[in-house]
Amino acid sequence: MTATADAALGRLDRAQPFILFGGIAAGLFLSACKPEEAARIAVSVLTPGLMLVLFMIFLQVPLKQVTAAFSKVKATGLALGLNFIVTPLLAWLLGALFLGAHPDLRIGLFMFLLTPCIDWYLIFTHLSRGNTALGVLLLPWNLILQMVLLPVFLLLFASTIIPVNLGVLLHSVVVYFVLPFVLANLTRCLLESQFGGERVKKKILSRLSPYSLAALTLVIMAMFASQGRVMLSQPDLLLKILLPVGLFFVIIFTLAQIARRAAGLDYPDGACLTCTAIARNSPIALAIAVGAFPEQPLVALTIAIGPLLELPVLLVVSRALLWLNARESCRA
Numbered sequence: 001m002t003a004t005a006d007a008a009l010g011r012l013d014r015a016q017p018f019i020l021f022g023g024i025a026a027g028l029f030l031s032a033c034k035p036e037e038a039a040r041i042a043v044s045v046l047t048p049g050l051m052l053v054l055f056m057i058f059l060q061v062p063l064k065q066v067t068a069a070f071s072k073v074k075a076t077g078l079a080l081g082l083n084f085i086v087t088p089l090l091a092w093l094l095g096a097l098f099l100g101a102h103p104d105l106r107i108g109l110f111m112f113l114l115t116p117c118i119d120w121y122l123i124f125t126h127l128s129r130g131n132t133a134l135g136v137l138l139l140p141w142n143l144i145l146q147m148v149l150l151p152v153f154l155l156l157f158a159s160t161i162i163p164v165n166l167g168v169l170l171h172s173v174v175v176y177f178v179l180p181f182v183l184a185n186l187t188r189c190l191l192e193s194q195f196g197g198e199r200v201k202k203k204i205l206s207r208l209s210p211y212s213l214a215a216l217t218l219v220i221m222a223m224f225a226s227q228g229r230v231m232l233s234q235p236d237l238l239l240k241i242l243l244p245v246g247l248f249f250v251i252i253f254t255l256a257q258i259a260r261r262a263a264g265l266d267y268p269d270g271a272c273l274t275c276t277a278i279a280r281n282s283p284i285a286l287a288i289a290v291g292a293f294p295e296q297p298l299v300a301l302t303i304a305i306g307p308l309l310e311l312p313v314l315l316v317v318s319r320a321l322l323w324l325n326a327r328e329s330c331r332a
Contacts, residue, residue: 016213017311023217024224024304031228042226049219050287051180056212057283058184060205061118061139069137075269078259079138082252082277083116084145090251092157094244102240103161107293108302109241111285113248114153116142121279124314128321130271138276146281147177150288162296172291177284216283220304223286227297234298241302242309249313252277257324267325278317282307 030038069076091113099106118139125135151173158164191200224231231237256277260270282303289300 017308019213019217020220020307023221024308027221027224027226028228028231030221030225032232035229038225038228042222045222046219046226046290047175049215049222050176050283050290053212053215053219053283054176054180054287055184055187056208056215057118058143058181059188060208061143061184062136063140063143063185066140066144069134069141072134072137072269074263075131075134075265075273076138076141078256078263078265079273079276080141080145082256082259082273083142084149086255087116087252087277088114088153088157090248094248098244099240102298104293104296104298105237105240105302107158107161107296108289108299109244110157111154111289111299112280112282112303112306113245115146115150115281115285116276117279117281118143118146118284121275121314124279124318125272125275127315128271128275128318129268129325130275130321131268132272134269134272135276138272142276142281143181146284147173147181150177150284154288154292162293164292169288169292172288176287176291219283219286223290223300223304227301230297231301237298237301238305241305245306245309246313249278249310249317253317253320267328271321271325274317274321275314278310279314280306280310282310 027038027042088110091110094113095106095109099109122132122135122139126132151169154164154169155166188200191204195203253274256270256274260273265273285306286300286303289303293299
């Protein structure tokens with residue numbers, strides 16, 4: 001990645017919360033002005049929009065490197081343990097403590113926290129001078145395991161709060177997850193066979209982030225246009241999820257630092273571990289929520305709000321990691 005491209009991507013990353021907030025505001029405005037028309041248009045946009053977002057995300061995941069992650073056994077094991085053992089339990093506990101009286105918000109929080117990021121968390125690893133190569137190796141595992149475990153976790157945890165239709169859930173996973181995943185990998189194979197892997201990576205994949213963000217913003221605008229009246233009737237929605245989400249980030253950050261020191265990881269590997277444990281994959285969670293919980297719009301709305309809280313936190317985390325590294329270096 002060139003310095004110019006990296007700087008541009010960094011600026012885009014910093015602007016993402018404001019862009020997504022603009023999408024929310026536009027959706028709410030459309031819902032307030034022309035609710036029926038906005039809802040009709042939004043429903044036709046959501047499914048293809050979410051599939052397009054996930055297609056572009058999956059297109060960038062290098063599945064060929066799935067076995068290479070275990071060249072870093074400690075870091076890989078800790079990352080997968082935090083993402084797929086600690087995080088589900090912590091997310092469930094926080095939801096039970098703070099959102100017990102709000103089952104839809106609780107499921108939305110659980111789904112948002114459950115899915116680890118598979119794309120732009122690498123930017124924050126880079127900003128904190130972490131091991132981005134390790135981050136790339138972790139991407140296929142984060143993707144494969146959440147594809148397999150997301151339905152299992154929802155059936156185990158969510159079904160005790162609100163009814164979960166297994167058929168509807170599996171249909172949502174196939175439509176929003178498996179189908180874009182298969183199409184993305186077929187597309188990547190065809191492109192690489194035609195143009196070569198490195199050329200595809202440099203000329204196509206490295207330039208997809210702005211388009212992914214534009215598609216995600218359109219999806220979020222459609223979501224809030226279709227369900228804006230629900231949001232406007234409960235303006236305290238953001239405040240209700242603020243505390244459990246904030247506590248999750250603080251606890252996971254702390255656990256990642258403890259795990260790093262206990263395992264004796266160097267700073268670059270530890271920074272990568274922290275970023276992959278904190279960054280969440282809201283597009284996938286949002287897609288599954290739209291399909292699996294159509295009668296509970298607050299589930300999807302909670303997930304859609306999540307990135308507005310997550311992205312500023314990741315910027316703070318990247319600075320905190322640099323500060324901790326400088327402090328530890330001075331003590332050495």
